[in-house]
Amino acid sequence: MSDAIVDPRYRRKPPKRPLRLSWADERIRGIVWQVLVVGVVFGIIYWLWSNTVHNLEVRRIATGFGFLHREAGLPIAEHLISYEPTDTYLRALTVGVLNTLKVAVIGVILATIIGTFIGIARLSKNFLVSKIAGFYIEVIRDIPLLLQLLFWYTILQGLPGPRQSFHPVEGVFLSNRGLRMPSLVWEGAHTATVLSVVAGIVLAWLYGRHARALQMADGQPRRIWPAAVALIFGLPVAVWLALGAPWTIDWPAMRGFNFQGGMAISPEYAALLTGLVTYTAAFIAEVVRAGIQSVGLGQWEAAQALGLRSGSVLRLIVLPQALRVIIPPMTSNYLNLTKNSSLAVAIGYQDIVSIANTTLNQTGQAIEGIAIIMAVYLTISLSISLFMNWYNARIALVER
C-alpha cells in the first residue's frame, strides 16, 4: 500500500556495508546494547527463578496445578453455575470467573448508558443540567474507587434488617441482606422466546440491509420499521403464545429471619456494581462529551442544508464521526472497569481475585494462584481490546 506513495528513488535499498568490528559502527553498537540488556534482564529473571525454586524446596511447597482437582471446601455465596463446597478448586475458580464477568458485563452496559446520558447533559444548554453533570464528573473522578466501594457497602449495610425492610412496591424488599424481587419461574418456553428475540433482531437487520440495497439500486426509500417491529416484538410474542404462554411469578416472602423465593441481589454485588458504574460513567461522560465536541458545527449545518432530518443528521453525519474519537478511549474505560472489578475482594464479593486469593491461602501455592488471576485478566483484556480494535477498524476513516 505504501509503495504507491513512496518516491521511486527511495525504493532502492542502501548498499550493504560489511560489518566493521568497531564501536563506531552503528550495527555493532546495536548488537552490543541488545546483548547487554537482554543478558541483564534474563540474568535477573534467572536469579529470581533459582531463588524461588530453592525457597519452594526448603519450605516444602508443592508446585504445579494438581490442586485444581482437589476438593475446595470453600463456600461461595453467589454462583451462576451450581456449586457446593465439596466441588473442586477448578469449579470454584470457574464460579469466580463467571462472577467477575457478571459484574463486568452488566457494569459496562450500565456505565455506557449512564455515561452517555451524563456526557450529553454536560453539553446541555440548560445551565443547571450542565453544571450538575460537571459537578458529578469532577467529584466522582477525584475520589478513589476503593473508597467509593467501601462507602456504598457501608450504606447498604446500614439499611434496616429483613423484618423492617423497605417495601416500596408489592414483592420488592430492600434490607441489609440486599434486594429481593419477584422472579419469573423459568421454563423452556422462555428460553425459546429469548432466542426468538435474537433471531428477530438478526432478521430485522438483514431486512434493513436488503432494503438499503434496493434503495441504492432505484433511489426509492423503503419503510423498514413496521417489519422490524413485527420481527423483534411480534415474533417472540407469537413463539411464547404458541408454547402455551407460561407465566408463573415467584414472590419473595418472610420466612423466619430471612426471605425465601424470588430473585436476590446481594449487598456486595449491589455495592460493587453501583460503585463501578457511577465511577466509570463519569469517565465515559468525558469521553462522550469530547467526541461530540470534536464534530464541527459546520457538519451539522451542512447536513441540514442537504435537507436531512435531525435524526438522520445525528445517525448518518455526526455519530459516525464522533464514534471515531469515542471508541479508543471507550475501550480503555471498559478495560479499566473490568480490571477495577477486582476490588470486589475488599467488600467480600467473591470474584476471581477473591476466590484465587482464598485458594492460595488454603493451598499455600502463591505462584499458581497469582498466575491464574493474571491469566484470567489478560485473557479478558485481550479479548475486549481485540473486539474493540476490530470495531474501531470497521468505523475508522478510510484515507487515501
Add this chain to the structure above:
Amino acid sequence: MSDITVNTPLTSGSEHRAAPISAIGPVAWLRENLFSGWLSTAVTLVLGYLIIRAVMGFVDWAFINAIWSVPLNANGVAQTQACRELHGSGACWAVVTEKHRFMLFGTYPYEQHWRPAVVCLLFIGLFIVSAMRRFWNWTLIPIWMVTLTAIGMLMWGGVFGLPFVQQERWGGLPITLILSTFGLAFAFPLSILVALGRRSNLPAIKVLCVVYVELIRGVPLISLLFMASVMFPLFLPEGMNIDKLLRAQIAIILFAGAYLAEVVRAGLQSLPKGQYEAADAMGLSYWQKTGFIILPQALRMVIPPLVNTFIGFFKDTSLVLIIGIFDLLTAGKTAIVEPAWQGFGVEVYIFVGLIYLVFCFAMSKYSQGLEADLNRHRRR
C-alpha cells in the same frame, strides 16, 4: 446586520437607546440558560426542586442535627449513645473529631505527630514548587533529592536528637504521599527508558519493552500487589527480606512505569519526523539527540496527560488497603473497627474522601490550566 445599522441615517434628536431588559443582564441570562423553552423550563423547575430538597436534607444531616463531640468515660472510651440515638438523622462528626489524628498519622507515636505533619507539608511544598514553570529545569532534581532526604530523616528519626520510629508504625496520609511521590519519582525515569525502548530499532529491546508494558497493563494493580506481598519473599535468597511497604512501593513503581511509558510514547510519536532527521543531520549521537532535541519537546507536549495519570496513581495507592498497608484509607477503615465507633463509616469515608478530593481537584485544575496555557500558540 451591522451594515444595516451603519447605512440607516440617524434621525435627528434620536439617542442610542439601551438594549431592552429582555436582551441583556440577568433576566436575559435566565431566559437563555434556564427557561429557553417549555422543556428547559420544566427541567429547570424539577431539578431546582430536587436540588433544594437534597441540599436541605444534607445540611440537616451534616450540620443542624450533627453531633460534633461526645464525652469520654473514665477509661477514655468514647460514649457514643447520643450519636446512636440520632438513628441516621444527623451526622456523628465526633468520630472525626476524636479520631482525626489516628486517621491522618496512623499509629505513629502520639507525641511525635508533628513529624509526619511536617512531612505532609514538605510534600505539598514539593508539589507546588514542581508545578511552577520557572523551576522546570535541572534545579528540580536537587530540590527533589534534598526534600525526599529530609522526609526520610523526619519519618525515621534517629538523627539530630529525633527518636527513632520504625517503619511499621508509620501510617495515614504520609504513607499515601510517600507511596505516590516515591512511586512517581522512580516510575517516571523508568517510563522514559521504556518508551524510548519501545520506539527503538533494536528488535530485542523493543520486544522486551512491549511485553513489559502490555503484561502490566493487562492485569489489575491488585494482582501486582498480591504478588508483592505473597510472592516476593519467595523470589529473594533465604535470609534476605524487604519490608512490606517497600515491596508494595516496587509493585506501584512497576505498574505506574508501564502506564506512564504509554503517555511518554504518545509524546514521542507526536513529534514530527523532521526533528529526528534534523538531529541526525547535525551528527548528534543517540543520547544527545534524545536528551537535547527529542525529550524536551516530547515531554512538554504530554504534561497534561501526565498530570492526569498522576491523579490516577494518587488514587490507586489506596489499593494497598487490600494487602494491609496502613495508608490514609486503611487508617480510616481501622478507625471504625473500635466497638464504640462501629456504624459511623459514612462520616469517616466522607472525611477521607474530602482529603483525596482536595489533592486530586488541585491537580486536575492545575492540569486544565496548564493545558490551556501550553496550547495557547495553537489558538488564534
